Amino acid sequence: MKTFSKILISCLTLNGAHAELVAHWPLDTDALDATANGYDGEIQGGTVTYGQDGANANTGSSASFPDNGHLDIPFNEALNAESFTVALWANASSTGGFASPITSRDDVGGGASTHGFILYNDNGGNWNFWTGDGDPGWDTMVGGFVEPNVWTHIALTFDAATDTKSIWINGSLAATETAPAQYSPNGTVEFEDLHIGSGQDDGLNFYFDGLIDDVGIWNEVLEESFIQNIMDNGILSGRADPALSTPNAVTIDLDGTVQSLDLPIKNAGQTQSLNISAATFGDDANFSVTTLPGSIAPGQTGNITIAFNPLGTTGEFLADLQITSDDSLTPVRIISINGVIHDPMLVSDQTLDLGETTNGSLTITNSGATRALNISAYNITGPDAEKFKASGPASLAAGGGTGNVEVTFDSQGEEGTFTASLEIVSDDPLVPTAVVALSAQVPFGDILVAWWPLDIDGTDASGNGFDGTIEGSVTSAEGANATTGGSLTFDGGSRIDVPFDQNLNPSDFTVTMWANASTTGGFASPITSRDDVNGGVSTHGFIIYNDNGGSWNFWTGDGNPGWDTLPAGPVLTDTWTHLAISYDSLTETKSFYVDGVLAASDTAANQYSPNGTVEMEVLHIGAGQDDGLNFYFDGKIDDVGLFRAALSEQDINTIMVSGVGGFTGAARDLVITALNFGPGDGQVTITFDSVSNATYIVERSTDLFIWDELTDNLNSDGETTSFTDLSLPAGTAKAFYRVRPL
Secondary structure (H helix, E strand, O other): OOOOOOEEEEEEOOOOOOOOEEEEEOOOOOOOOOOOOOOOOEEEOOOOEEEEOOOOOOOOOEEEEOOOOEEEEOOOHHHHOOOEEEEEEEEEOOOOOOEEEEEEEEEEOOOOEEEEEEEEEOOOOEEEEEEEEOOOOEEEEEEEEOOOOOEEEEEEEEEOOOOEEEEEEOOEEEEEEEOOOOOOOOOOOOOOOEEEOOEOOOOOEOOOOEEEEEEEEEOOOOOHHHHHHHHHHOHHHHOOOOOEEOOOEEEEEOOOOOEEEEEEEEEOOOOOOEOEEEEEOOOOOOEEEEEOOOOEOOOOEEEEEEEEOOOOOOEEEEEEEEEEEOOOOOOEEEEEEEEEEOOOOEEEOOEEEOOOOOEEEEEEEEOOOOOOEEEEEEEEEOOOHHHEEEEOOOEEOOOOEEEEEEEEEOOOOOOEEEEEEEEEEEOOOOOOEEEEEEEEEEOOOOOEEEEEOOOOOOOOOOOOOOOOEEEOOEEEEEOOOOOOOEEEEEEOOOEEEEOOOHHHOOOOEEEEEEEEEOOOOOOEEEEEEEEEEOOOOEEEEEEEEEOOOOEEEEEEEEOOOOEEEEEEEEOOOOOOEEEEEEEEOOOOEEEEEEOOEEEEEEEOOOOOOOOOOOOOOOEEEOOEOOOOOEOOOEEEEEEEEEEOOOOOHHHHHHHHHHHHHHHHOOOOOOOEEEEEEOOOOOOEEEEEEOOOOOEEEEEEEOOOOOOEEEEEEEEOOOOEEEEEEOOOOOOOOOOEEEEEEO
8 A cells, every 4th residue: 555745845935925836747747837837847867757656646647767867947047936835745766875856956166155955865864955055065954764665745945034944744844943044046156957856956966766746836935734735635726726827027029119919828727717807017118008818718828918119219128017817816916028129239259369469350240220339439458458459430330230440459568468358338238338358469588487407406597586495305316317417306294485476377387397206195296386265265376296096187276166187197106207287378278298298188268377366375396285384295306497388299398308498598507516536546527507508618726816728618418517627637635616608
């Protein structure tokens, strides 16, 4: 023998009117909305089988949800009122995991904020009512155990006037709570579909396994007696007869002329004819009612005929139509009527990229049918507004008239990427200010921002002064190859700190380096310039990780909570690996190159916001976190370069082979790094930092006054060069050497 029970979710509006049924899905033979309000559902993802035994004799048939099949109802604000009631019968086949008979929710950014409501057969085997409150996380309420293979009647309510949410099981109150900020409707931020038989924002998870019947949504909290009546007699028992059915908001097509328009009115009652006694727009001058329908039989439709006159104006038109009828529950209905006449209408591209040129042209069009477009201003705003100028026509003819906006650019001697916004101000009634994003580029004469050879310390060899300070213990070691000189070994608790400077955090960048990791445990960062505001409010900057999965990973902050990650393949321990990360702001592309080959790339909006956007954190070599006190790198690092451009794969290969100095021609500080006896008796070998393809003079002195030239034609071996003095006089007690470029 089948046991019956039923599920209901509810919430109260503030206007005090009788509860209005917004949508009703009987689920007897299809997913159509029986109110005729048009909120019809469609099967998605798998199987939904109609015609199953219903919850009771008054609810008709039910629908079975045996797999990933579910019903999607397109988002509509009416389905997500500030106060609402949702009713349904559910018969769960199991209690494993989270299974949702109905969901209308929005989890923004995977946790930034939550909105909407969820009914769960939760992973503890309980009926559970979840609401999003606009903050991270969900407000949950437990209503008792789920009995498998049993029809259960549940009522969930939220009252916006009192901030009260409640849950009923089989018509009896099981739990209630009054507290501020428990519910923020789906549609507050994003607009997600309503799902019957599944959950998650997209409906592709938390699938319900079982039967669902007689689902309804109201725009107010239902009284307990009303809930019990629906439980016993079905949703139809609480409906008006006769019942005026029409959407609460109607959009009409306006063409700029005097028009006559029909508004369909359906009688959703069961037995009584519907009679409309009056329909008025009040004092609105643009709209009037010319004809009322006659008596409308149950299930039939009649038309209210509306006259519209633009009276020579254009733009958006809004009016409230008050309909008086013998609807037994709602004798007076207010319907919002809206329409748009977009004439004149400015049409323009949304971007203009001048590239490396100093001028460009933008075509604009008036797509309005009858009115000329008058343009009052061309304004330039934004970070580089003073470098752009624009001029264009004062008017465009109706019906497709076009004109050109001329844009000029002057970098004023600066280099880099420049952006601004062009605002076209016109008498377009809907978009009075059209915005065009402008951009231009001037190639950097010197794209090298900083170069840390890491031969013996954290000195910046670019000459730009971004010297780093060693924190902890680092030791010198052999470099990655002959062109890079020496390297530094980081012991898993040491780092080099480079004081914050906005130049170290450009909008376009490439970071190149050699890394030799000793381990793959945890997160270890060979370089970090990042800002994680208040531990998760927003993230900015870039990170390279030897991550906890043993992969090289490129992280960027995008100004929102969380990080955009780009894994690039396994870390080979005790092996020199050349790494290069880049970001191109124009194409919004981030890339990761490993040993000179593109290993991963992603083009997507909003992937990178520089460190310095909110807070100004130090750049760390050999450690991570904002303060450099975590995510320590264990291993060797060599030849770190930072560039203010997204370099090509060819450039990155050149750096890998020739070193940062060989690619840029930049010189290290001329430092003798080693002075040793040998290789033969009476010989001395000098080793010094050098520039590839340069020529040096080497001199010797025994008293620092007289200097003997040993060679004036020593060609460099790369970034490190050696010279052996074969002519040291026998018996010399001490000798001094100096090196200078030719």
